[in-house]
Amino acid sequence: MSKTTIKLNVNGQSVEAQAEPRELLIHVLREQLQITGPHIGCETSHCGACTVDIDGKSIKSCTLFAIQAQGSEITTIEGLGNPDKLHVLQEKFKEHHGLQCGYCTPGMITRAHRLLEENPNPTEEDVRFGIAGNLCRCTGYQNIVKAVMAAADELNQPEAVA
Amino acid sequence: MIPGRFEYHQPETLPAAVALLSDLGEDARVIAGGHSLIPMMKLRLAMPEHLIDLRAIGTLRHITVADGQVRIGAMTTQAEIIDSGALQQSAPILRETSLQIADPQVRYAGTIGGNVANGDPGNDMPALMQCLDASFKLQGPSGEREVAAREFYEAAYFTARDDLEILTEILFPVSTAGYAYEKQKRKIGDYATAAAAVLLGKGADGNCNHAAIALTNLADTPIYCEEACAQLLQSGVNAASIQSAVQSAMGQIEPVDDNRGPAEFKKHAAAVILKRAIDIAWSRN
Ligand SMILES: Cc1cc2nc3c(=O)[nH]c(=O)nc-3n(C[C@H](O)[C@H](O)[C@H](O)COP(=O)(O)OP(=O)(O)OC[C@H]3O[C@@H](n4cnc5c(N)ncnc54)[C@H](O)[C@@H]3O)c2cc1C
Ligand code: FES
Ligand code: FES
Numbered sequence: 001m002s003k004t005t006i007k008l009n010v011n012g013q014s015v016e017a018q019a020e021p022r023e024l025l026i027h028v029l030r031e032q033l034q035i036t037g038p039h040i041g042c043e044t045s046h047c048g049a050c051t052v053d054i055d056g057k058s059i060k061s062c063t064l065f066a067i068q069a070q071g072s073e074i075t076t077i078e079g080l081g082n083p084d085k086l087h088v089l090q091e092k093f094k095e096h097h098g099l100q101c102g103y104c105t106p107g108m109i110t111r112a113h114r115l116l117e118e119n120p121n122p123t124e125e126d127v128r129f130g131i132a133g134n135l136c137r138c139t140g141y142q143n144i145v146k147a148v149m150a151a152a153d154e155l156n157q158p159e160a161v162a
Numbered sequence: 163m164i165p166g167r168f169e170y171h172q173p174e175t176l177p178a179a180v181a182l183l184s185d186l187g188e189d190a191r192v193i194a195g196g197h198s199l200i201p202m203m204k205l206r207l208a209m210p211e212h213l214i215d216l217r218a219i220g221t222l223r224h225i226t227v228a229d230g231q232v233r234i235g236a237m238t239t240q241a242e243i244i245d246s247g248a249l250q251q252s253a254p255i256l257r258e259t260s261l262q263i264a265d266p267q268v269r270y271a272g273t274i275g276g277n278v279a280n281g282d283p284g285n286d287m288p289a290l291m292q293c294l295d296a297s298f299k300l301q302g303p304s305g306e307r308e309v310a311a312r313e314f315y316e317a318a319y320f321t322a323r324d325d326l327e328i329l330t331e332i333l334f335p336v337s338t339a340g341y342a343y344e345k346q347k348r349k350i351g352d353y354a355t356a357a358a359a360v361l362l363g364k365g366a367d368g369n370c371n372h373a374a375i376a377l378t379n380l381a382d383t384p385i386y387c388e389e390a391c392a393q394l395l396q397s398g399v400n401a402a403s404i405q406s407a408v409q410s411a412m413g414q415i416e417p418v419d420d421n422r423g424p425a426e427f428k429k430h431a432a433a434v435i436l437k438r439a440i441d442i443a444w445s446r447n
Contacts, residue, residue, distance in 0.1 A: 004170075021170035021213070043163050045201050046351075048267060057241070057270040063200050064271070067170050068215060111266070132350045133265030 011079030037077035048134030098147035100138035165203035194276035236275025284353035364447035
């Protein structure tokens with residue numbers, strides 16, 4: 001089956017890839033565009049490690065064909081922060097030990113970012129319910145929830161910069 | 163896990179999608195949110211040669227409440243249903259159910275049309291649609307027809323929808339009766355071990371003037387419990403009538419042993435869940 005040119009805006013940059021219809025977005029991001037922040041944890045739509053933000057929605061990129069994302073705006077962990085300038089969520093995950101092996105972290109933070117955009121003042125229960133699509137095998141979630149709550153607090157300070 | 167090869171189509175109008183589906187015939191499948199179909203394609207349980215993506219058809223995405231009737235376009239997502247103030251007013255049971263489906267990511271993508279058309283006994287919307295006495299609008303090469311949700315489900319993955327028809331809209335009367343969707347599951351995001359949708363209306367005299375009960379994942383189709391409803395309508399809602407309604411509903415289910423537990427356990431869970439749903443629905447009057 002022939003390949004189609006897929007145009008995307010990823011983390012603010014226009015990019016192109018060639019893909020067969022059956023190629024999943026996660027594979028195109030990781031293997032063609034070298035965007036390796038989103039991880040493959042299960043590839044069966046369960047773990048959320050592959051979560052990216054597409055047009056303002058948290059999406060499991062292993063459950064979308066790249067061709068379906070044609071023309072969309074995608075944000076991955078790479079677009080939220082970098083080692084020189086961490087996103088508030090990244091800082092708080094670091095500070096509160098919101099990660100151990102770190103495999104789930106890019107998906108977790110990308111999801112938490114959307115959650116806080118939609119609900120800037122979440123309760124602990126809102127956070128737990130809001131990240132229910134992201135599995136973590138290490139932390140027991142306690143410190144992840146703490147980190148997201150702390151990030152919300154910080155983002156709600158009047159002088160906060162995201 | 164990479165699905166088999168297929169050709170991708172993205173029609174922009176419903177007539178174009180219907181025409182494409184009739185041209186391509188049984189080699190084609192429509193794709194909505196993809197959150198049941200793509201997992202099945204990865205497992206090669208589905209191997210369509212053509213996928214007709216409905217995502218560009220704007221007319222399939224709407225929520226309208228008018229003249230006592232709710233209409234929801236098939237491509238409306240669970241997240242959009244949860245966020246709809248109009249639906250919260252006119253059928254609060256829909257939001258309560260949607261919030262118990264899968265997880266946030268799945269709800270951003272999964273559509274109500276896909277959920278009811280899929281025919282998987284694990285899907286939560288079919289029983290709810292039977293409870294609401296919804297009907298489904300189907301558009302095919304020979305025109306449009308409506309099928310009642312209570313007549314739609316034939317067996318697991320078999321429905322009254324013809325292969326060449328597209329489900330376009332879901333219609334049901336505004337429902338402000340006491341409501342509950344109660345779901346027993348192993349973990350958040352899981353399909354039901356047992357779930358019950360219940361609507362109960364209370365008249366001025368305290369009697370039960372409306373009753374609808376349907377069950378999820380306890381047989382190979384959703385189960386509409388007509389006799390249980392009749393019992394509550396006849397005798398009112400009290401400890402004895404609830405017990406006999408639950409008993410009659412339990413006579414209709416046929417759960418099977420699987421990784422959610424043995425059939426005996428599911429029967430037990432179903433009885434607990436149904437009683438709980440009846441209590442909550444009645445208390446919300
Ligand atoms: C991790 C996970 C957990 C889940 N948990 C639950 C749960 O707890 N409860 C639940 O109910 N669901 C659950 N689901 C399924 C999810 O809700 C799906 O989104 C839903 O079943 C199908 O909707 P869809 O829009 O994704 O449809 P698709 O996957 O695109 O389609 C499903 C089927 O319906 C057909 N179809 C779709 N739209 C139409 C249409 N308009 N006309 C005709 N045919 C159509 C397709 O051809 C396909 O056969 C879960 C899914 C995942 C991945
Ligand atoms: S890799 Fe996509 S959900 Fe696990
Ligand atoms: S930190 Fe290891 S999976 Fe979450």
